[in-house]
Structure formats: structure tokens, C-alpha cells
Amino acid sequence: MRVEEIVTDKIIKLLEQGCPPWHKPWTVRGIAPANAISQKPYNGINVLMLACSGYQSPYWLTYKQATESKGNVRKGEKGSMVIFAKPIVSKDDEDNSQPGEIKLERHRGAILRYYTVFNLEQTENCQLDLPAPPEIKEHQKIERCEQIYNEMPDRPELTNSAATRQFQAFYSKSGDYVNIPALNTFDSPEFYYSVLFHELTHSTGSVKRLHRPSLVDALRFGDTNYSKEELVAEMGAAMLAGLTGIEQLTIENSASYLQSWIKRMKSDPKLVISAAAQAQKAVDYILNRTHP
Numbered sequence: 001m002r003v004e005e006i007v008t009d010k011i012i013k014l015l016e017q018g019c020p021p022w023h024k025p026w027t028v029r030g031i032a033p034a035n036a037i038s039q040k041p042y043n044g045i046n047v048l049m050l051a052c053s054g055y056q057s058p059y060w061l062t063y064k065q066a067t068e069s070k071g072n073v074r075k076g077e078k079g080s081m082v083i084f085a086k087p088i089v090s091k092d093d094e095d096n097s098q099p100g101e102i103k104l105e106r107h108r109g110a111i112l113r114y115y116t117v118f119n120l121e122q123t124e125n126c127q128l129d130l131p132a133p134p135e136i137k138e139h140q141k142i143e144r145c146e147q148i149y150n151e152m153p154d155r156p157e158l159t160n161s162a163a164t165r166q167f168q169a170f171y172s173k174s175g176d177y178v179n180i181p182a183l184n185t186f187d188s189p190e191f192y193y194s195v196l197f198h199e200l201t202h203s204t205g206s207v208k209r210l211h212r213p214s215l216v217d218a219l220r221f222g223d224t225n226y227s228k229e230e231l232v233a234e235m236g237a238a239m240l241a242g243l244t245g246i247e248q249l250t251i252e253n254s255a256s257y258l259q260s261w262i263k264r265m266k267s268d269p270k271l272v273i274s275a276a277a278q279a280q281k282a283v284d285y286i287l288n289r290t291h292p
Contacts, residue, residue, distance in 0.1 A: 036061045055119040071126030079116035145193040156203045171202035190246040201236030204282040235279035
């Protein structure tokens with residue numbers, strides 16, 4: 001499998017789990033994913049893939065680094081892939097893979113390789129000299145936004161426990177709950193409520209609420225229902241943001257997210273109108289109001 005296919009497959013799986021890696025306005029302790037030994041941050045696609053792993057610690061190690069730190073990787077833990085390009089100096093380099101490196105393909109005078117890393121939380125007893133985490137700012141709740149959730153009829157439970165990938169935001173159809181990172185991990189409280197409104201809009205489509213086909217019948221990332229449901233959720237979130245007065249601080253983030261659906265909108269002119277109508281029904285449900 002080509003490296004592009006490996007990465008794309010992993011990104012699609014993240015999206016299917018409710019974690020669009022380019023739509024994540026919250027941080028993990030305010031530190032980008034980094035190697036626990038060198039403390040150098042990862043870059044490129046590695047940032048997106050590691051940041052959406054669901055772990056609280058931003059630090060990663062190879063299996064060898066864990067053992068050299070007098071610790072170990074816990075039994076049964078699955079590692080994550082880190083990609084790097086190794087320049088080709090001579091023909092011999094093409095097949096001169098080092099232990100732990102897997103050759104993927106030749107790419108513009110370099111061989112793309114990957115190695116496996118484990119989050120610090122997947123290890124035990126590692127003796128490391130890590131800097132103290134930066135103090136995370138506390139955000140004040142926005143009462144008018146809190147009121148939206150508190151007064152929603154038959155509202156889904158909110159959770160951010162380790163068992164439900166606490167650093168990911170998604171609505172679970174099977175469990176009927178909204179998983180959302182803690183308020184103080186977001187860039188601002190406005191972004192927190194924007195994400196919450198997005199997931200609450202998803203929740204209105206459940207069988208026991210509005211039974212929206214775009215949610216109930218969505219099978220996988222990229223299919224027609226999934227695309228329409230994401231558009232409905234983002235429109236619903238934008239409507240609620242407008243009603244609570246936070247839209248000017250979130251509209252740029254929302255607009256950039258909707259760019260990914262432009263092709264689908266162009267191929268189906270009715271999609272926007274239909275999605276907007278469904279979003280309005282979702283907002284009406286959340287606000288417990290009916291039109292005469």
C-alpha cells in the first residue's frame with residue numbers, strides 16, 4: 001500500500017470516529033505532539049494524526065526509547081505511525097533500512113519510511129525528564145449558551161471520559177451521548193459552544209427525536225448521507241451561534257470546515273436548501289419551539 005493510501009485510510013478512520021483533524025479548536029495541555037526524549041515536536045501530517053489519538057499526554061516514544069528509559073510499553077497497546085522522508089545518498093541507501101524503519105516508497109530523491117511510537121500514557125515506569133506542563137487557562141461558561149443545552153428536551157448526556165476518547169468531539173448514535181473535550185482545553189469558550197452546538201444538532205437526528213435519514217442511514221465517511229448530515233450539523237451550529245451572539249468569533253472556523261463540502265454542494269444544487277431546512281428543524285427541536 002502506498003504511503004498516501006496508508007495516511008488517507010487513517011484520516012478517514014479518524015473522521016469516521018468523529019475527529020476531523022483539521023477542525024479541532026482545542027489543545028492537549030497546550031503542547032504540540034513531541035518526542036518524549038528529544039522533546040522535539042513532530043510536524044506535517046504527523047501532528048494531525050497524533051493530536052487526534054485521544055491521549056492527554058502530548059509525549060511519544062518508540063518501544064526502544066521506552067525500554068531505554070527503564071520502562072516498558074504496556075502489553076496489548078497499539079502504536080501510532082510517524083512518517084519521515086530519508087534522503088537517498090547512494091543506490092545502497094534504497095535497501096539500507098534501519099531497525100524499526102519500514103520502507104514505503106521512493107519519493108523525489110527520498111525514501112518515505114515510518115516507525116511506530118507509543119503515547120506516554122501507553123507506557124509504564126519510564127524515567128523521563130519532562131518540563132512541567134503549562135498552566136491551562138480557565139474559561140468562563142457562557143450562560144446563554146449553557147441555557148441552550150440545559151433547556152433542550154430529551155437532551156443527550158455530555159461526557160469526556162477516557163473510555164470515550166475524551167479529546168475527541170462526536171455524537172454517538174448507539175449510546176445517545178455527546179463526547180466533547182473539557183471547556184478549558186479549547187482556544188476560547190465560543191469555540192467550545194460552537195462544537196457543542198454542532199454535536200447537539202447531530203443528536204436531533206436520532207431515531208427517538210427527528211429520525212433524520214442523513215444521520216440514521218449514514219454508513220461511512222464520504223457517502224451522500226454523511227456529507228449531508230455534516231452540512232446539517234454545521235448549519236445548525238451556525239444558527240445557534242447566531243442566536244447566542246457568538247457567531248463572529250466562530251464563523252471563520254465554521255466556514256473553513258464547510259470548504260470540504262463545496263464539491264458535493266456543486267454537484268447537488270438542492271443539497272444546501274435541503275440541509276438548511278433540516279438544520280432549522282434541528283434548531284427548533286433543540287430550542288423546544290414550534291412554528292404556527
